Amino acid sequence: MTPSQTEGGSVSEGQPVFDPERGDASEDTVAMVVSGAMEATGLAAYCWTVADDALLWSPNAAAMLEAAPDAIRTGRRYASLLDPAAGTTRFEAVMAGGADAGDGVPFQTEYIFRPGGRGQPHGLWIEDKGRWFAGPHGRPERILG
Secondary structure, three states, rough: OEEEEEEOOOOEEEEOOOOOOOOOHHHHHHHHHHHHHHHHHHOEEEEEOOOOOEEEEEEOOHHHHHHOOHHHHHHHOOOOOEEEEOOHHHHHHHHOOOOOOOOOOEEEEEEEEEEEOOOOOOOEEEEEEEEEOOOOOOOOEEEEE
């Protein structure tokens, strides 16, 4: 049995972590629950900002991708581990077009990610799905997936 939060905020056995009826979950609790759910379902999440090429990942991403965190820290580093002959990359899917009317533009693609590098035989099929949001010039600026 795992410890959880009681009404008074202390930790005890057998009580729910939060009461969705009251909506009293802390941000840390919600982050813990979402992270656990993502791990349990084999999902990872990211935010990619095009201007600085930074990739911010959910805590479970590096382990799931079998990659060092530094290897997936930027869009370029991540892309260097994709098999160029197997699928449309995230960059290609996002930059393919569309217009953001304010609620983002959905995208979805599949490709092979090679954690040991392009020349290595071990690869993971990745389904990359999300939504991109345009900057002031209408081009993709922030991608969530």
